[in-house]
Amino acid sequence: MQDADVLVIGSGIGGLTAGALLARYGRRVIVCESHAIPGGAAHSFVRQGFHFDSGPSFYAGLSDPKSLNPLRQVLAAIEEPVDAIAYDPLGHYHFPEGTVPIYGNADRYRQTIAQVTPTGAAEYESFEQELLQLYQGLCEIPTLALRADWQLVWVLLSRYAWPTLKLVPQLGNIQASVGEVMDRWVEDPWVRRLIDLECFLLSGLKADGTVAPEVAFMLGERSNSVIDYPIGGSGAIVQALVRGLEKWGGHLRLNAHVEQILVEQGKAIGVRLKQGEELRAPIVISNATIWDTYAQLLQPEDLLDGYRQAALETPTVDSFMHLHLGIRADGLQELTGHHVVVHDAQDITAPGNTCMISIPSVWDANLAPVGHHVVHAYTLEPYAGWQRNANYETRKRQKAEPLFRALEKVIPDLRQRITLELIGTPLTHAYYLRRYRGTYGPAIAAGTAMFPSCHTPIAGLYRVGDSTMPGIGVPAVAASGILCANTLVDPAETAALVAKSIANR
Numbered sequence: 001m002q003d004a005d006v007l008v009i010g011s012g013i014g015g016l017t018a019g020a021l022l023a024r025y026g027r028r029v030i031v032c033e034s035h036a037i038p039g040g041a042a043h044s045f046v047r048q049g050f051h052f053d054s055g056p057s058f059y060a061g062l063s064d065p066k067s068l069n070p071l072r073q074v075l076a077a078i079e080e081p082v083d084a085i086a087y088d089p090l091g092h093y094h095f096p097e098g099t100v101p102i103y104g105n106a107d108r109y110r111q112t113i114a115q116v117t118p119t120g121a122a123e124y125e126s127f128e129q130e131l132l133q134l135y136q137g138l139c140e141i142p143t144l145a146l147r148a149d150w151q152l153v154w155v156l157l158s159r160y161a162w163p164t165l166k167l168v169p170q171l172g173n174i175q176a177s178v179g180e181v182m183d184r185w186v187e188d189p190w191v192r193r194l195i196d197l198e199c200f201l202l203s204g205l206k207a208d209g210t211v212a213p214e215v216a217f218m219l220g221e222r223s224n225s226v227i228d229y230p231i232g233g234s235g236a237i238v239q240a241l242v243r244g245l246e247k248w249g250g251h252l253r254l255n256a257h258v259e260q261i262l263v264e265q266g267k268a269i270g271v272r273l274k275q276g277e278e279l280r281a282p283i284v285i286s287n288a289t290i291w292d293t294y295a296q297l298l299q300p301e302d303l304l305d306g307y308r309q310a311a312l313e314t315p316t317v318d319s320f321m322h323l324h325l326g327i328r329a330d331g332l333q334e335l336t337g338h339h340v341v342v343h344d345a346q347d348i349t350a351p352g353n354t355c356m357i358s359i360p361s362v363w364d365a366n367l368a369p370v371g372h373h374v375v376h377a378y379t380l381e382p383y384a385g386w387q388r389n390a391n392y393e394t395r396k397r398q399k400a401e402p403l404f405r406a407l408e409k410v411i412p413d414l415r416q417r418i419t420l421e422l423i424g425t426p427l428t429h430a431y432y433l434r435r436y437r438g439t440y441g442p443a444i445a446a447g448t449a450m451f452p453s454c455h456t457p458i459a460g461l462y463r464v465g466d467s468t469m470p471g472i473g474v475p476a477v478a479a480s481g482i483l484c485a486n487t488l489v490d491p492a493e494t495a496a497l498v499a500k501s502i503a504n505r
């Protein structure tokens, strides 16, 4: 007896996109989430009337039917669009030498750069043009049409032959790092640091580690679509995916921690929950990270030693320090929603040096009680050395200090305004997100190794999420869910869904 056609472990954006799409394709899907709140890194939580994003707040194209954002394509396919508020500039970057507004609009972005360095702006334009050519090439093949098996070749040749041909001259850049493209065009040190920073914000790695298509996609979407924020916060996106999953017949089970993936004769046959219950299905998709899936959910004998060892040695990006604050909003009418503060001339990746700030109640006032703002600030912090011992509280305060100082650059009297303060450490991050060492994701630098895709050596076991394909972030993770779901259905089913989605735009 099978409980479902597909079991999904985890309701991150990767698990929910795969689950909702497979339900849309008519498969019986159960998503098991360890926590009481779905969404993984993208979940929202409420304290004292403040609606906090636990992670993402930079989004693009949610309110634009023509957007290439894979998440937007999934929401359209499951007929659960999300309302969003468009804004530009998308943020302010505060460097030690001064603050610059960052625009999605390419012309305005270049004008900002030109005010700092006119030669740098000209160099940047050439860099941008090269990446935008790649974006243009990718534009004509919707992510929703893609899959991760040999049938992709047939899909591309039969349905997207001309756009695929047009991509041939771009093959070099599809494989390249942003650093390689930058080296061809940009010498100006200020612009090189700006590009490094943008890459770091996206992938956790600087330009030489980030793959070119990821930044091409970001620049293209920023300029050709809209930067927008979902009304209701990132939780609104999660809720839309859950509604879609359930509307098409799937089920989400919360507080359902999967303890083990059941494998018989080299084939996944189901999962065992922490409470002992077993669920059976011929397909199991893990949205847990590569490290959690292979070290925690499978038995060592389920995988060949060499494969398991190599997978577990995948390098990690660090974890985070978080500050979630509720603050009084009086006198802050000019406040904008996104800020990145680089404290000093140290490397931008040094823990505490680059701090990301998001104040989403600027766009959606309902996220905070009347007269207040909701604030999320975070910075990278290594997991190693963190323990809940006698020093924990002191260390927590000390490591949160760069975040307070960053916020003071934006709101000088911040400390007097705080009405609610939550400090999160790498231990908090690992616990609430169920992620190995609280990592942001894999640190697989461009050109050093291949991402493993959704396939595993175990028949019937697939993986989705940020450790399956390049590009940590919601669009890439949604793409991983699409590729996995499509791989499990006939290409004709996908073609019908793509046609319907385009007609529904």
Ligand SMILES: Cc1cc2nc3c(=O)[nH]c(=O)nc-3n(C[C@H](O)[C@H](O)[C@H](O)COP(=O)(O)OP(=O)(O)OC[C@H]3O[C@@H](n4cnc5c(N)ncnc54)[C@H](O)[C@@H]3O)c2cc1C
Binding pocket: 009, 010, 011, 012, 013, 014, 015, 032, 033, 034, 035, 038, 039, 040, 041, 042, 054, 055, 056, 057, 058, 059, 256, 257, 258, 259, 287, 288, 289, 292, 297, 320, 378, 432, 433, 434, 435, 440, 464, 465, 466, 467, 472, 473, 474, 475, 477
């Ligand atoms: C602080 C921060 C800020 C970010 N900002 C942005 C941004 O602005 N824009 C952007 O695009 N991206 C951003 N990202 C990245 C983006 O949020 C993530 O890449 C993405 O949400 C990861 O999704 P996922 O599906 O791979 O995994 P996850 O979100 O990690 O989801 C995995 C899920 O699986 C569950 N799970 C794990 N193990 C089990 C188990 N054994 N049983 C049951 N359930 C289990 C977990 O509880 C979790 O819900 C940010 C990330 C962070 C941390």
